[in-house]
Amino acid sequence: MASRPKLRLLCLHGRCQTSATFQGKIERLIAKSASCADFVFVDGPVELPLQHEERVNTKGWWEEGEARSLHAPRIREVLSQAWSELGPFEGVLGFSEGGLVAQLACHWASEGESPFASLRFGIFAASPELTESCATEGMKSLHMASSKDTVVPLEESKRLAARFSNAEWLEHEAGHVFSQRSEDLRRLGEFLELRREQLLPEELASVEEVEADDRLSQEQKDEVEALASIFMEELTIFKPTCPVRLAVKVLHERASLRFFFPPLYPQVPCVCDLDSEDLGVQLRRRELLEAVEAAREPEGFPSVMAMVQEAQRWIEEHGVTIDQGLPSDGTAEEDEPAEAWWLCEDAQVDQELLTQAEKKAAELLPDGSSGSRSWARQCGAGAYGKPWRFTVGLVGKPSAGKSTLFNAATRCEKEAAMAPHPFTTIDPNVEPGWFAVPCPSVTLQCQDECEPEHGRADRGQRRFPLLVKDVAGLVPGAYLGYGRGNAFLNDLLDADSLVHVVDASGRSDAEGVDHGKAGKGHDPLKDVEWVRQEIHMWIFCNVRAKWHSVRKRAKFAPLQPLAAERLFGLFTGYHCSQQLVAQVYESTGHRIATLPQDVLNWSEFDLHLLVACFLRVRFPIVIALNKADTAEAQEHIVRAQAALGNAVAVSARSELWLLQQQRKGHLTYLEGGGPQSIAITEHAPEDVRDQVSQLRQKVLEVYGSTGVMEVLSRAVLQRSPVFCCPVSEFTTLQSLSSGGYSTKSKLVTMMMLRPLSTVEEVHAALKNEKLVRGDLVRAEMLHISTGQVSVLRREEVLKPEGAQAATFVLRILTNKKAK
Ligand SMILES: Nc1nc2c(ncn2[C@@H]2O[C@H](COP(=O)(O)OP(=O)(O)OP(=O)(O)O)[C@@H](O)[C@H]2O)c(=O)[nH]1
Ligand SMILES: [Mg+2]
Numbered sequence: 001m002a003s004r005p006k007l008r009l010l011c012l013h014g015r016c017q018t019s020a021t022f023q024g025k026i027e028r029l030i031a032k033s034a035s036c037a038d039f040v041f042v043d044g045p046v047e048l049p050l051q052h053e054e055r056v057n058t059k060g061w062w063e064e065g066e067a068r069s070l071h072a073p074r075i076r077e078v079l080s081q082a083w084s085e086l087g088p089f090e091g092v093l094g095f096s097e098g099g100l101v102a103q104l105a106c107h108w109a110s111e112g113e114s115p116f117a118s119l120r121f122g123i124f125a126a127s128p129e130l131t132e133s134c135a136t137e138g139m140k141s142l143h144m145a146s147s148k149d150t151v152v153p154l155e156e157s158k159r160l161a162a163r164f165s166n167a168e169w170l171e172h173e174a175g176h177v178f179s180q181r182s183e184d185l186r187r188l189g190e191f192l193e194l195r196r197e198q199l200l201p202e203e204l205a206s207v208e209e210v211e212a213d214d215r216l217s218q219e220q221k222d223e224v225e226a227l228a229s230i231f232m233e234e235l236t237i238f239k240p241t242c243p244v245r246l247a248v249k250v251l252h253e254r255a256s257l258r259f260f261f262p263p264l265y266p267q268v269p270c271v272c273d274l275d276s277e278d279l280g281v282q283l284r285r286r287e288l289l290e291a292v293e294a295a296r297e298p299e300g301f302p303s304v305m306a307m308v309q310e311a312q313r314w315i316e317e318h319g320v321t322i323d324q325g326l327p328s329d330g331t332a333e334e335d336e337p338a339e340a341w342w343l344c345e346d347a348q349v350d351q352e353l354l355t356q357a358e359k360k361a362a363e364l365l366p367d368g369s370s371g372s373r374s375w376a377r378q379c380g381a382g383a384y385g386k387p388w389r390f391t392v393g394l395v396g397k398p399s400a401g402k403s404t405l406f407n408a409a410t411r412c413e414k415e416a417a418m419a420p421h422p423f424t425t426i427d428p429n430v431e432p433g434w435f436a437v438p439c440p441s442v443t444l445q446c447q448d449e450c451e452p453e454h455g456r457a458d459r460g461q462r463r464f465p466l467l468v469k470d471v472a473g474l475v476p477g478a479y480l481g482y483g484r485g486n487a488f489l490n491d492l493l494d495a496d497s498l499v500h501v502v503d504a505s506g507r508s509d510a511e512g513v514d515h516g517k518a519g520k521g522h523d524p525l526k527d528v529e530w531v532r533q534e535i536h537m538w539i540f541c542n543v544r545a546k547w548h549s550v551r552k553r554a555k556f557a558p559l560q561p562l563a564a565e566r567l568f569g570l571f572t573g574y575h576c577s578q579q580l581v582a583q584v585y586e587s588t589g590h591r592i593a594t595l596p597q598d599v600l601n602w603s604e605f606d607l608h609l610l611v612a613c614f615l616r617v618r619f620p621i622v623i624a625l626n627k628a629d630t631a632e633a634q635e636h637i638v639r640a641q642a643a644l645g646n647a648v649a650v651s652a653r654s655e656l657w658l659l660q661q662q663r664k665g666h667l668t669y670l671e672g673g674g675p676q677s678i679a680i681t682e683h684a685p686e687d688v689r690d691q692v693s694q695l696r697q698k699v700l701e702v703y704g705s706t707g708v709m710e711v712l713s714r715a716v717l718q719r720s721p722v723f724c725c726p727v728s729e730f731t732t733l734q735s736l737s738s739g740g741y742s743t744k745s746k747l748v749t750m751m752m753l754r755p756l757s758t759v760e761e762v763h764a765a766l767k768n769e770k771l772v773r774g775d776l777v778r779a780e781m782l783h784i785s786t787g788q789v790s791v792l793r794r795e796e797v798l799k800p801e802g803a804q805a806a807t808f809v810l811r812i813l814t815n816k817k818a819k
Helices: 019-025 027-032 073-085 097-110 154-162 182-199 207-212 218-234 279-283 285-294 304-317 351-364 374-378 402-410 485-491 524-545 547-555 557-569 578-587 592-600 604-618 633-643 652-663 686-703 708-717 759-768
Strands: 007-012 037-042 091-095 121-125 140-146 168-172 235-237 245-251 255-260 271-275 391-395 429-438 461-470 497-503 621-626 647-649 667-669 678-680 722-726 734-736 742-746 751-753 776-782 789-792 806-814
Touching: 007 019, 007 097, 007 182, 019 027, 019 037, 027 182, 037 073, 073 097, 091 097, 097 121, 121 154, 121 182, 140 154, 140 182, 154 168, 168 182, 207 218, 207 235, 218 235, 218 245, 218 304, 245 304, 255 304, 271 285, 285 304, 351 524, 351 604, 391 402, 391 708, 402 429, 402 461, 402 497, 402 621, 402 652, 402 708, 429 708, 461 708, 497 524, 497 708, 524 547, 524 604, 524 621, 524 633, 547 557, 547 592, 557 578, 557 592, 578 592, 578 604, 621 633, 621 708, 633 647, 647 708, 652 667, 652 686, 678 686, 722 734, 722 759, 751 759, 759 776, 759 806
Parallel strands: 007 037, 007 091, 091 121, 121 140, 140 168, 391 461, 391 497, 497 621, 621 647, 722 806
Antiparallel strands: 235 245, 245 255, 255 271, 429 461, 667 678, 722 751, 734 742, 776 789, 776 806
16 A cells, blocks of 8 residues: 655635536546545635625635735735645645735745745646746746636746746646646646655654654644554554654554645644545545544544544444455355355356246335335435436446436536447446426416426426436446446435336347347337346355354354344445335335344345345335337337337437437427427528428427436435425515526426425425525415415424425524525
């Protein structure tokens, strides 16, 4: 494991940005150089007025019209605070106005002013020059500039570079931006690596050297000493000793937690990071770090010990996915029968048992039923009190049309690659797309005055955003690592539900190779079964490989209380809580109280059933019978829809074509609509007219629409979300919008929340989005069908009536008025 510490780099945003937006702009650089440097962001001290369509105020470093000189006390204060709470920093990186601030920092460091003396280099992107000449002695620099920059001319950036001796120069064509071109990122990465080698030697320090360093506080020295006596050779202390940088091994040689003490630690928090080259650990990195962060002691107290212990506990608890792919831990029971079902090789899955388990699971948990159960809340960890940003994952075999559906669903200008050969897509594409929700304006008879935030109310529905994720094609045996195998399956983990894209034309075989019209005719119904089973086997094999660890706990009396936690913990890697797994466990007819005795007698079927039920709840799947426009598809679609509840005929290519023609001005098209939704413009070419008439005949008249919007909507509604329209008055139906203002138009704002959200959580979500201020005083609901108003209790759960999507018109009163 690397023994060299990382650089700390202070990043300064440009005018009209914030630390968060700037971080987003350079995220590729951060990702590429994460192993070499920590990127730390701070906000400028001047809050700029809200601009059109902005939801938060952006920041700047100087007031409007103020001279940008070396005399800048407000900026010095911000930087000094950053240095003592988040620093010290070896480097500074500034974009545009932030580049001026970076010059100030270099100047103060060159002059030896406290606390900036640690600073050794600067990266200046699209940076103007300070009016007064600043000191640059001892500073290395890299300058990024563009001849296409119309804000800061190239010449000015060149003059700035000339002020530094040995300046490195990097020119690009992208204009007034921080270039994210791979070539430029590589150069920047090399520059950072070199600084790291020069400034941070690969040398370790002893506890005595830490003790002897006068620059460190006694509290910091005491903590290092205590850690050394507890962790001994598991602890590494890096040189130089000030600031303190440590690493503690938490998983033998495979992972360490790194700690960095800012000068004011423990009064300000230490920085903690996970260092691991192990894939299993990296996959869980964010979760592990969240758990570790939550274990911090209050400020003023040493935290490293508690954080390391939490990491060790978490790793033990989640062992299943952490050491995925690692050699066995050797804990398999010696006395287990050699032919036991849980000791099988991966490839040995009893297909018959799996099919039976799926059937039983479908009876126990019919499609779309889980959202209305009392435990639907447990599905998807902890995002209550916030709007639900829903992600639909598109899965299916290669060339089924996933990327075409993705491009159609997201109206993506920069289209995901589509081609008639397998594995066109390797890395997942993620973009915002749209689905349709019932709009309450229809029943409330105000459709004409209703202007939804997105699009408009039409045919009783309105558009609502979601994220669509297009992943690589799945091939048989993916769970064993074929195709892109497990990496692909991992890409799906953040999806809230799945759309399985099936090539309903039957022209392509199981591997996705298109045999055209001459193809023998593959039965698309076979594909439908197979994808669910592939995901099932992936989870099943992962759990089965650790089954011995559940048995171990169930067998020995002192460990029995841990058996349930262990079993449920084996599922939490699929982004869900232990409580959810516990509820799914009970839905299979078992009782948690007798779990240790029961699981010892479990057959392979029992585990299949648990996995099948879990899958139905965690990853509900809707089928898109794609390529509905082809002649061969019709027969298959009729058969498939008769056999399956949740299958929609789709022609992704037609939807995409319509959107492209609309963009070219050849027609107008109401997305998701039927034969009447297309109006050809006067000057449309003849071939476009022909195509439209074919498309109407083959798709819209047969299936009602292209099916794209429909299939996404079904995928979302499977998870039973709650939709809320907050209004200021029921009489006017005027919406609440940003800042708590009410708008002139009716029912503008709609928010999607997780199933069974309470009134209190709706309030929290509205507050989170800055639609209301203050504490909840009273909540009222307008019954859309009767026009009656009722008062809601704060703990009241918002439940749909019947199978309809749950849409609520609410009036939330708080103790603070809108600003
Ligand atoms: N006729 C017809 N062809 C379609 C439709 N959707 C996609 N195709 C074609 O099917 C081929 C494969 O489409 P892609 O969208 O690249 O398929 P994919 O599932 O993303 O494939 P991989 O990325 O390789 O997994 C392309 O030639 C598409 O034009 C459709 O609705 N109708
Ligand atoms: Mg693709």
